Amino acid sequence: MAQSLQITASSPDPDLLDLPWEIPLEQWPDERLAALPRGISRHVVRFVRMRSGVIAIKEIGESVAYREYELLRQLGRIDVPSVEPVGVITGRQDVNGERLEAVLITKHLQFSLPYRALFSHALRPETATRLIDALAVLLVRLHLVGFYWGDVSLSNTLFRRDAETFAAYLVDAETGDLHQKLSPGQRNYDVDLARTNIIGELMDLAAGELLDDMVDTIAIGDALVERYNELWTALTDEESFDVGERWRVAARIDRLNSLGFDVGELEITTDLGGTSVRIQPKVVDAGHHSRRLLHLTGLDAQENQARRMLNDLDEYRAALDRQNEDQEFVAHDWLTEVFEPTVRSVPRELRGKLEPAQMFHEILDHRWYISQQQQRDVPMLEATASYVENVLRHRPDEQAILGLPPGSKQEGL
Amino acid sequence: MATVTFDKATRVYPGTERPAVDALDLHIEDGEFLVLVGPSGCGKSTSLRMLAGLEDVNQGRIMIGDRDVTDVQPKDRDIAMVFQNYALYPHMTVADNMGFALKIAGTPKADIRQRVEEAAKILDLSEYLDRKPKALSGGQRQRVAMGRAIVRQPQVFLMDEPLSNLDAKLRVQTRTQIASLQRRLGVTTVYVTHDQTEALTMGDRIAVLKDGLLQQVGTPRDMYDTPANVFVAGFIGSPAMNLGTFKVNGGVAEVGPARIPISRAAVAGMIPEDDGKIVLGFRPESLDVVSQADASAFPVEVNIVEELGSDAFVYGTLKGDLAGADVHSGAGDDQLIVRVDPRNVPAKGERIYVAIRPGEEHVFGAGSGKRLES
Numbered sequence: 015m016a017q018s019l020q021i022t023a024s025s026p027d028p029d030l031l032d033l034p035w036e037i038p039l040e041q042w043p044d045e046r047l048a049a050l051p052r053g054i055s056r057h058v059v060r061f062v063r064m065r066s067g068v069i070a071i072k073e074i075g076e077s078v079a080y081r082e083y084e085l086l087r088q089l090g091r092i093d094v095p096s097v098e099p100v101g102v103i104t105g106r107q108d109v110n111g112e113r114l115e116a117v118l119i120t121k122h123l124q125f126s127l128p129y130r131a132l133f134s135h136a137l138r139p140e141t142a143t144r145l146i147d148a149l150a151v152l153l154v155r156l157h158l159v160g161f162y163w164g165d166v167s168l169s170n171t172l173f174r175r176d177a178e179t180f181a182a183y184l185v186d187a188e189t190g191d192l193h194q195k196l197s198p199g200q201r202n203y204d205v206d207l208a209r210t211n212i213i214g215e216l217m218d219l220a221a222g223e224l225l226d227d228m229v230d231t232i233a234i235g236d237a238l239v240e241r242y243n244e245l246w247t248a249l250t251d252e253e254s255f256d257v258g259e260r261w262r263v264a265a266r267i268d269r270l271n272s273l274g275f276d277v278g279e280l281e282i283t284t285d286l287g288g289t290s291v292r293i294q295p296k297v298v299d300a301g302h303h304s305r306r307l308l309h310l311t312g313l314d315a316q317e318n319q320a321r322r323m324l325n326d327l328d329e330y331r332a333a334l335d336r337q338n339e340d341q342e343f344v345a346h347d348w349l350t351e352v353f354e355p356t357v358r359s360v361p362r363e364l365r366g367k368l369e370p371a372q373m374f375h376e377i378l379d380h381r382w383y384i385s386q387q388q389q390r391d392v393p394m395l396e397a398t399a400s401y402v403e404n405v406l407r408h409r410p411d412e413q414a415i416l417g418l419p420p421g422s423k424q425e426g427l
Numbered sequence: 428m429a430t431v432t433f434d435k436a437t438r439v440y441p442g443t444e445r446p447a448v449d450a451l452d453l454h455i456e457d458g459e460f461l462v463l464v465g466p467s468g469c470g471k472s473t474s475l476r477m478l479a480g481l482e483d484v485n486q487g488r489i490m491i492g493d494r495d496v497t498d499v500q501p502k503d504r505d506i507a508m509v510f511q512n513y514a515l516y517p518h519m520t521v522a523d524n525m526g527f528a529l530k531i532a533g534t535p536k537a538d539i540r541q542r543v544e545e546a547a548k549i550l551d552l553s554e555y556l557d558r559k560p561k562a563l564s565g566g567q568r569q570r571v572a573m574g575r576a577i578v579r580q581p582q583v584f585l586m587d588e589p590l591s592n593l594d595a596k597l598r599v600q601t602r603t604q605i606a607s608l609q610r611r612l613g614v615t616t617v618y619v620t621h622d623q624t625e626a627l628t629m630g631d632r633i634a635v636l637k638d639g640l641l642q643q644v645g646t647p648r649d650m651y652d653t654p655a656n657v658f659v660a661g662f663i664g665s666p667a668m669n670l671g672t673f674k675v676n677g678g679v680a681e682v683g684p685a686r687i688p689i690s691r692a693a694v695a696g697m698i699p700e701d702d703g704k705i706v707l708g709f710r711p712e713s714l715d716v717v718s719q720a721d722a723s724a725f726p727v728e729v730n731i732v733e734e735l736g737s738d739a740f741v742y743g744t745l746k747g748d749l750a751g752a753d754v755h756s757g758a759g760d761d762q763l764i765v766r767v768d769p770r771n772v773p774a775k776g777e778r779i780y781v782a783i784r785p786g787e788e789h790v791f792g793a794g795s796g797k798r799l800e801s
Contacts, residue, residue, distance in 0.1 A: 237533070
């Protein structure tokens with residue numbers, strides 16, 4: 015067949031050309047597909063395993079595909095947690111020369127978990143709260159940079175474990191728009207739609223008997239609205255107080271830090287009489303600890319994982335009495351003497367179960383637990399062995415959860 | 428149900444000088460299907476989002492019925508964005524897919540069932556209510572998505588390029604469905620598209636926007652027969668109208684060798700800014716192939732013939748002495764499009780003579796761009 019494919023991509027993978035573009039995505043042979051669980055989508059979406067990793071392919075109108083590709087690139091550039099776009103392919107034709115829909119290709123987010131996997135396995139109330147927290151943080155971050163989502167839902171979000179909590183990623187930007195600044199109307203609409211969609215998605219799980227009857231779907235939806243408003247207020251409110259109450263500045267910064275945000279700059283103004291002070295955090299961003307860890311060790315981890323590892327690094331530094339040395343040198347030694355040996359001592363076949371940073375975090379946790387139990391300082395390698403036997407072996411594989419049997423085509427509505 | 432009024436509504440984005448929507452005055456009747464159409468960046472989506480409460484209104488106001496909603500939150504405006512979310516939930520029945528938002532809002536069960544059944548009847552989905560979405564065709568799923576908006580019984584439906592992510596076949600099918608459904612429901616609807624064919628086929632009235640300014644509002648027939656300016660003339664109709672700038676001397680426009688009489692009223696309407704020139708517009712279907720002897724005939728050299736079975740179009744170049752004439756059409760600069768008898772098409776390279784059917788020419792001031800009434 016004579017196809018003239020147009021590939022738009024920043025660094026095209028030549029293997030893309032070997033995929034059967036002349037077949038409608040819905041009919042792609044099972045052996046091509048990676049059996050990953052799919053969210054609810056209005057389009058046909060399939061996952062394909064490539065040498066460079068798993069990609070997600072979505073069939074969608076040409077102009078919409080280009081638009082979403084550009085939006086995802088922009089979001090990536092301004093460091094919003096979102097899936098990474100690979101490219102757009104147009105000019106597809108089937109064997110009879112019939113035009114086929116364009117596709118948008120994104121990288122599959124490794125170790126990410128769709129909500130259906132998280133919510134439907136005996137959901138503990140804390141887990142639901144954490145997922146909703148993660149989504150609220152994502153929504154606030156998007157709104158701060160001026161992104162109106164237009165279709166906030168659990169289906170359009172992926173979750174990654176971040177120590178005890180989760181980090182949420184935007185997956186679908188089709189209905190989104192970047193503005194210089196969002197109006198309250200846009201934000202409220204997004205939040206209201208998020209609430210409706212989340213409750214709808216949970217009602218759907220309940221209808222499929224995948225969700226415990228006890229779960230109050232409406233309360234979970236309401237929790238998102240509440241959490242969002244709380245975060246938004248903490249980040250954007252102007253506060254005014256007496257000059258004598260300067261501790262309030264520190265308290266405000268602490269509160270923001272505990273929510274996972276850094277305060278880049280505070281606008282502090284004193285009134286004419288000098289009796290009251292107004293503060294408003296100016297530049298807000300998350301990810302201080304993960305940036306510091308990346309800078310020191312080259313390890314790319316989520317915020318809470320990074321905080322945990324940095325604590326371990328600080329302990330290591332104190333234990334060896336190397337506080338006066340250059341941080342970079344100590345970090346390098348910590349990496350080669352503590353982090354890497356720990357991860358390497360996990361049997362190869364089990365390493366794919368969790369992201370290394372999450373595994374390391376859990377091993378630290380486990381060590382603390384058995385040290386308490388045994389009333390002694392359990393060494394790292396011993397703790398790792400115990401963790402592997404007692405915890406990791408019984409965990410599902412999260413690198414690419416095999417939620418569906420190969421070839422299953424359900425859920426792609 | 429209600430009317431919608433934009434009263435000098437203006438939206439200026441921070442950091443820009445030119446308003447994205449500039450003092451829009453538009454009154455939409457109760458039950459009317461109004462289409463906002465124009466090229467990208469014309470302000471059509473911004474206007475819709477102002478009505479939805481998603482964009483601030485910097486000046487002027489917006490009314491739904493007698494109620495000023497300029498500062499009312501989106502969810503309190505009693506409007507529904509149709510197709511905002513049409514991913515269907517696989518485990519829920521069609522009825523639950525349509526009614527779940529009412530359930531969230533705490534509407535009594537019996538009410539929900541009644542509204543869902545009414546909507547299903549209009550949408551021809553009654554027999555599917557207790558089935559799962561998996562059992563539905565693509566078109567039926569679209570209708571379930573419409574059902575979600577219908578059961579909410581809003582005062583106004585808003586649709587922002589709802590067909591843009593459908594494939595070509597489903598797009599034409601859904602277009603017809605939306606239009607006929609809207610007529611049956613009689614709910615005031617504001618619909619945004621960049622596609623003038625969509626606008627002509629769906630709207631009771633069309634509002635054409637460009638650069639944030641309303642160019643013209645009227646029925647599809649008005650827009651086609653009496654475009655108010657050169658922009659609307661070129662934008663509405665497919666293939667697009669041929670437009671050329673010509674000098675007017677003693678009441679006649681000189682189009683190559685042809686002398687085309689321009690009405691006295693039109694000439695009188697010219698202003699100094701027009702510099703004695705008009706823009707003459709003529710649709711491809713307003714041209715007849717005539718003999719060279721005809722005084723109003725001008726020659727066109729055939730570049731290509733497009734045969735569509737029921738129609739045939741010549742894409743050609745206007746020949747003759749054309750100093751100062753600036754001719755363009757939907758086919759590009761210096762190109763004209765002529766509809767010819769599909770059973771008698773000229774060959775490529777051939778020279779044909781065409782004349783504008785009397786009374787079917789459109790005359791605009793060259794400087795003002797405005798229609799000159801004849």
